[in-house]
Each structure stands twice: as C-alpha cells, then as structure tokens.
Amino acid sequence: MPEGVEGETEAIDGVEPDEPAAGSRNPFASRDYRAWLTASVVMALGVGIQIVAVPLFIRDRVEPDERAAAIAGALMIQELPGVFLTLFGGVLADRMEARLILVRATAVAAVVAAVYLVLAAASVTILWPVFLLSAVIGAVGAFENPARMGVLPQLVTRPQLQNAVIIGNVGFLAASDFVGPALGGLVAGIAGLTAAFSLETALLAAGALLFLMLRKYRPEAPAEHGSIRGDLTEGLKYVIRSRAILGLLILSAMLGIFFGGPITVTMLLIVEDVL
Numbered sequence: 001m002p003e004g005v006e007g008e009t010e011a012i013d014g015v016e017p018d019e020p021a022a023g024s025r026n027p028f029a030s031r032d033y034r035a036w037l038t039a040s041v042v043m044a045l046g047v048g049i050q051i052v053a054v055p056l057f058i059r060d061r062v063e064p065d066e067r068a069a070a071i072a073g074a075l076m077i078q079e080l081p082g083v084f085l086t087l088f089g090g091v092l093a094d095r096m097e098a099r100l101i102l103v104r105a106t107a108v109a110a111v112v113a114a115v116y117l118v119l120a121a122a123s124v125t126i127l128w129p130v131f132l133l134s135a136v137i138g139a140v141g142a143f144e145n146p147a148r149m150g151v152l153p154q155l156v157t158r159p160q161l162q163n164a165v166i167i168g169n170v171g172f173l174a175a176s177d178f179v180g181p182a183l184g185g186l187v188a189g190i191a192g193l194t195a196a197f198s199l200e201t202a203l204l205a206a207g208a209l210l211f212l213m214l215r216k217y218r219p220e221a222p223a224e225h226g227s228i229r230g231d232l233t234e235g236l237k238y239v240i241r242s243r244a245i246l247g248l249l250i251l252s253a254m255l256g257i258f259f260g261g262p263i264t265v266t267m268l269l270i271v272e273d274v275l
Contacts, residue, residue, distance in 0.1 A: 008092070008110075008157075020056055024157070024160065025159050025160055025162075025163055026160065026163070027155075027156045027160040027161075027163050027164035029160070029165065030155055030156050030157075030160070031171075032155045032214055032215055033152075033155045033156050033160075033164055035210060035211075035213045036148075036151070036155055036168070036211075036214060037154070037167065037168055037171055038210055038217070039106075039207050039210030039211045039213070039214075040148060040168060040171065040175075040207075041171050041172065041175045042175075042203055042206050042207040042210055043106050043109075043172075043179075043203070043207030043208075043210075043211075044171070044174075044175035044176035044180060045175045045176070045179060045180045045183065045203050046109070046110075046113065046174045046180070046199075046200045046201075046202075046203035046204040046207060047109075047175075047176045047180060047204075048175060048176045048177065048178070048179060048180010048181045048182075048183065048184060049174070049180050049181070049184030049187070049196055049197075049199060050113065050116075050137070050184070051180065051181050051184070051199040052176075052180075052181045052184035052185045052188065052196070052198055053075075053097060053116070053188060053196045053197055053200060054074065054130065054134075054186050055071050056188055056193055056258075057119070057120060057130065057193055058070050058071050058074060058127065058130060058194075059071075060193075061125050061126075061127055062127065063200055063272060070127065070130075073131065074119045074130050074131055074134045075131065075134075077131050077134045077135050077138065078134035078135065078137055078138040079138055080135070080138060081135055081138035081139040081141075081142055082141055082142045084142075085139055085142035085143070085231050086142045086145070086146065087235055087236070088142070088232065089142045089143040089144075089145070089146045089147070089263045090146035090150070090235070090236070091231045091232055092143065092146075092147075093146040093147040093151075094150070094231070096147075098147040098148075098150060098151035098154075098214075099114060099151070099211060099212070099214045099215075099216060101143055101144065101147035101212040102144060102147050102151075102208075102224070103208050103211045103212050105140045105141075105143050105144035105147070106140075106144065106204055106207045106211060107204075107205070107206035107208040108136065108140050109137060109140050109144075110204035110205040110207075110208060111199055112133050112136055112137055112140075113197055113200040113201040113204055114135060114201045115129070116133065116147050116197045116199075116200075117194060117197035117198055117200075117201055120192075120193040120194045120197050121194045149165075149168075152164055152165060152168065155214075174258050183199070184196050184200070187199055214219055232250060
C-alpha cells in the first residue's frame with residue numbers, strides 16, 4: 001500500500017477494518033456507535049428517574065402550599081448553568097477528548113445521585129442541598145451534551161451520520177422522557193425513594209463505564225484553534241447570523257418554557273390532587 005494511503009487509513013479512527021463499504025447508511029456497523037448508543041440510553045434512563053425522584057424528594061420535605069415554588073426553583077436552578085455554560089462546553093469538547101468529558105460528566109452525575117440516596121436514606125429534611133445539587137446537574141449537562149453529540153462524526157462515516165443522529169436522539173429522548181420517568185415512578189411507588197435513587201446511581205455509574213469503552217479520539221491540534229474567548233464570540237456571531245439556527249433555538253426555548261417546564265412542575269401536583 002502506498003505510504004500516503006496507509007497514513008490516511010490510520011487517521012480514520014472511527015471506522016473499523018471489518019465495517020461495510022463507506023456508502024453504507026447503517027450506523028450500527030460501527031462498534032463504537034453501538035457502545036455510544038448503549039451508554040447514552042443507560043445514562044438517559046438514570047436521568048429520567050431523576051426527573052421523577054427529585055420532585056418526590058422535595059414533596060416529602062415541604063408544606064403542600066410551598067411545593068410548586070420549591071420544585072420550580074429547583075428546575076430553574078438546574079437549567080441556568082446550561083444557559084451560560086453550554087457554549088463553553090462546546091468549545092471544550094473541541095479541545096479535549098470527548099470520551100474523557102463523557103466519563104467524567106456522567107460520573108459526577110452518579111455522585112450527585114448517590115448524595116440524594118444518602119439524603120433519602122437518612123431522612124434528611126433540609127431542602128437547600130437540592131438546589132446545590134440541581135446546579136451541579138445543570139453544569140454537568142452543559143458539558144456532557146456537546147461532547148456526546150460532537151463525537152458522533154468520529155464514530156461513523158458520513159453516509160451513516162444522519163441515521164446515527166436520528167437514532168441516537170430518539171433513543172435518548174425515549175429513555176430520558178418516557179421509560180426513565182415511568183421506571184422511576186414505579187420503583188419509588190413500590191420500594192420508596194431510596195430504591196429509586198439507588199437505581200439511578202447504578203445506571204449513571206454504568207453509563208460512565210460504558211462511555212469508557214469508546215476508543216480514544218484525538219481532538220484537533222491546539223494550533224488549529226483560536227482562543228476560547230474568540231471561539232465563543234465566533235459561535236455567538238454564527239448563531240445570530242443564521243436565521244435557521246436562531247429559529248430552532250427559539251422554538252426549543254419556547255417548548256421548554258411553555259411545555260416541558262410546566263409539565264415537570266405540575267404533573268406531581270395534578271396526580272396528587274386526582275388520586
């Protein structure tokens with residue numbers, strides 16, 4: 001094999017020698033994509049359990065007329081770090097090995113779940129740790145999400161990328177927004193919050209270990225980057241110039257403000273009133 005061709009082949013870390021031709025659109029042909037998807041779904045199940053378990057934890061520690069405000073406050077505190085840190089998380093994902101960001105972020109989320117487990121098992125009645133832990137989870141998401149999605153082009157070939165993104169998003173959302181919350185509510189109802197937080201901790205820890213199974217993917221050389229501040233500024237300018245991206249961001253924000261947030265806060269209160 002010519003020297004130039006050999007060097008080019010070795011540089012493509014995301015394609016295994018036994019994979020089908022580059023024209024295949026099946027992302028499951030990539031061993032690393034399968035590992036990535038499994039880790040993402042397992043982690044998302046833990047996130048889904050937390051969506052239910054934390055409001056239940058708050059409910060048991062505040063008066064009925066204060067529950068809505070307490071749950072809303074925890075949700076707002078969890079979302080704020082993402083507003084301010086997601087762009088920085090994206091810039092960091094371009095400079096660091098994505099696998100390490102994913103492992104560390106998911107491990108931190110597992111530690112937070114373990115703290116909730118201890119608080120629930122010890123029947124701690126103070127509420128302020130919830131707001132601190134919510135801020136930590138929000139910061140974790142700001143770094144984990146860009147790294148998790150940003151590594152995809154390195155795991156699959158270009159023809160496989162569209163299907164990889166679609167399947168990955170559907171799997172993550174199904175686990176985090178449907179299966180995980182249902183599982184969390186079921187476990188909490190049958191075995192209590194301690195069991196729910198134990199399961200969440202186990203799933204997040206398993207997700208961190210599964211992300212560790214990904215091969216190392218080298219980020220771009222530092223010489224190819226500008227300063228962090230320069231990259232952040234350029235990213236903001238690009239979003240502002242692009243009407244399509246700006247519109248999608250506004251639509252996503254509206255969905256969270258007028259649907260996702262109110263549902264998270266009111267669902268528990270509605271269920272309690274009905275039952």
